Amino acid sequence: MSDPLCTRVLLGLVGILSGLIPVTLTAGQRPNIVFLFSDDHATAAVSAYGEQRQLLQTPNIDRIAKEGMRFDRCLVPNSICGPSRACILTGKYNHINGFYNNSNCVFDGSQVTFPKLLQSAGYQTAIIGKWHLGSDPTGFDEWHILPGQGLYYNPPMIHNGKKVKHEGYTTDLITDFSIEWLKQRDPNKPFLLMCQHKAPHREWSPALRHLGHNNGQEYREPPNLFDDYTQRGLAVRDQDMTLEKTFSELDAKLKSPPNLNAEQQQKWDAYYGPRNEEFHKRNPAGSDLVRWRYQSYMHDYLGCIKAVDEGVGRVLDYLDQAGLAENTIVVYSSDQGFFLGEHGWFDKRWIFEESMRTPFVVRWPGVTQPGQACPEIVSNIDFAQTFLEAAGVSAPPEMQGASLVPILKGQIPADWRKSFYYHYYEYPVPHRVRPHEGVVTDRYKLVRIYKPEEPYWELYDRQTDPLEMKSVYHDPSYAETITTLKTELARLRSELQVPAETPRNAFGKAPFDGEQR
Ligand code: CA
Numbered sequence: 001m002s003d004p005l006c007t008r009v010l011l012g013l014v015g016i017l018s019g020l021i022p023v024t025l026t027a028g029q030r031p032n033i034v035f036l037f038s039d040d041h042a043t044a045a046v047s048a049y050g051e052q053r054q055l056l057q058t059p060n061i062d063r064i065a066k067e068g069m070r071f072d073r074c075l076v077p078n079s080i081c082g083p084s085r086a087c088i089l090t091g092k093y094n095h096i097n098g099f100y101n102n103s104n105c106v107f108d109g110s111q112v113t114f115p116k117l118l119q120s121a122g123y124q125t126a127i128i129g130k131w132h133l134g135s136d137p138t139g140f141d142e143w144h145i146l147p148g149q150g151l152y153y154n155p156p157m158i159h160n161g162k163k164v165k166h167e168g169y170t171t172d173l174i175t176d177f178s179i180e181w182l183k184q185r186d187p188n189k190p191f192l193l194m195c196q197h198k199a200p201h202r203e204w205s206p207a208l209r210h211l212g213h214n215n216g217q218e219y220r221e222p223p224n225l226f227d228d229y230t231q232r233g234l235a236v237r238d239q240d241m242t243l244e245k246t247f248s249e250l251d252a253k254l255k256s257p258p259n260l261n262a263e264q265q266q267k268w269d270a271y272y273g274p275r276n277e278e279f280h281k282r283n284p285a286g287s288d289l290v291r292w293r294y295q296s297y298m299h300d301y302l303g304c305i306k307a308v309d310e311g312v313g314r315v316l317d318y319l320d321q322a323g324l325a326e327n328t329i330v331v332y333s334s335d336q337g338f339f340l341g342e343h344g345w346f347d348k349r350w351i352f353e354e355s356m357r358t359p360f361v362v363r364w365p366g367v368t369q370p371g372q373a374c375p376e377i378v379s380n381i382d383f384a385q386t387f388l389e390a391a392g393v394s395a396p397p398e399m400q401g402a403s404l405v406p407i408l409k410g411q412i413p414a415d416w417r418k419s420f421y422y423h424y425y426e427y428p429v430p431h432r433v434r435p436h437e438g439v440v441t442d443r444y445k446l447v448r449i450y451k452p453e454e455p456y457w458e459l460y461d462r463q464t465d466p467l468e469m470k471s472v473y474h475d476p477s478y479a480e481t482i483t484t485l486k487t488e489l490a491r492l493r494s495e496l497q498v499p500a501e502t503p504r505n506a507f508g509k510a511p512f513d514g515e516q517r
Pocket of ligand 1: 039040080081335336
């Protein structure tokens with residue numbers, strides 16, 4: 001079937017059968033898609049988003065934004081790793097794709113995903129890096145993935161089903177393998193490359209070259225680093241994700257991460273040895289300890305992002321050198337946001353803005369004007385339909401997002417969404433964040449926390465309370481707003497076919513049963 005005529009006939013057949021692809025489309029016309037992705041990257045740690053704290057510079061991610069569009073409010077339907085990835089692949093919420101949590105779900109790889117549809121439309125497809133969905137990838141010609149969460153150094157990986165081991169820093173290796181795959185692919189076919197970093201996931205271990213990258217910079221603290229959790233319900237008070245109580249010795253680098261070789265350990269010790277010595281000498285307590293942890297957390301977390309950003313730059317450079325940049329859509333995003341000390345927290349999970357908002361920038365030469373910013377509510381539930389439309393492939397009607405192609409072309413559709421449905425399930429491990437669902441608009445978040453106690457509601461008004469520090473659900477002046485938002489929540493639940501009761505998985509467990517896979 002390598003005969004070009006056979007390929008054209010096949011493509012033609014696919015096109016006729018599905019009514020999707022004109023026979024005449026060639027690799028040169030259908031855009032390639034490079035999906036650069038990371039894990040737990042807060043928008044506050046992308047300089048293109050211009051956050052007040054100015055935590056670090058990300059010149060390469062910024063380059064995508066400058067040459068294309070920055071989406072200022074990209075929200076995820078469920079702010080944890082696996083579920084977010086399942087939404088991206090399927091274009092469907094977790095109650096439809098069946099992957100509710102990281103603990104007791106396995107992704108059903110037999111379902112329709114956008115990589116499968118692109119593959120059947122003639123795209124070469126590859127996923128390299130973190131997968132984290134329990135089952136083997138489907139719909140990819142090439143898959144080279146970390147098992148589970150993966151390791152930061154010298155990672156074991158799985159290459160097309162075969163276990164392999166690599167030496168080096170994982171972010172660099174994922175970039176290397178991605179560029180190698182680009183070099184050896186069939187140049188006559190369009191391609192989808194999903195380059196998915198593990199970084200900057202906990203426990204935030206930077207490349208050894210980035211230890212001390214900040215030259216001792218003191219990071220500005222978020223104004224709610226010492227949140228006292230008043231004016232909100234039990235769920236906010238009773239979580240287990242604070243710098244004060246949850247931050248571990250491994251998080252603090254008072255212990256070394258696993259899998260360093262002797263040479264790497266030496267470099268590790270050269271930086272963390274003196275830092276830890278100083279820590280033990282000062283022996284901070286109370287708010288001083290939280291402050292010390294915040295500063296060390298920022299050094300480590302942002303250090304991880306430096307390597308991600310360098311990797312993004314290397315891929316962009318390769319696209320330039322290979323003459324591919326003009327016909328390639330380049331995306332940078334993350335599986336969700338992350339708390340960088342806001343509310344005294346690390347981690348994600350919550351409907352709160354730092355967690356559910358994720359960075360999302362897109363460059364599409366000739367289609368998206370440079371330097372654009374989109375303030376609308378978009379979501380990673382939209383990615384599948386966007387990539388399919390860009391490739392000239394119809395999206396199945398069951399997909400639950402909306403294509404962003406019109407927005408990328410510069411036109412916001414008149415009926416674009418004004419509200420968004422969120423649903424988090426995983427409980428009680430890890431981090432004891434109670435299952436909750438809610439409706440989000442440009443101004444409000446109406447939240448229903450429903451397990452394990454009796455359900456209760458909260459309302460956040462981001463216009464008067466941008467840091468989301470106070471529920472105004474019981475303030476009578478919001479009564480009308482609450483009624484409107486409850487109606488909207490019911491409408492979204494119906495439109496998205498959210499079941500009244502969350503179904504159990506194949507093992508008879510509900511996603512909030514707390515069982516580990
Ligand atoms: Ca994640």
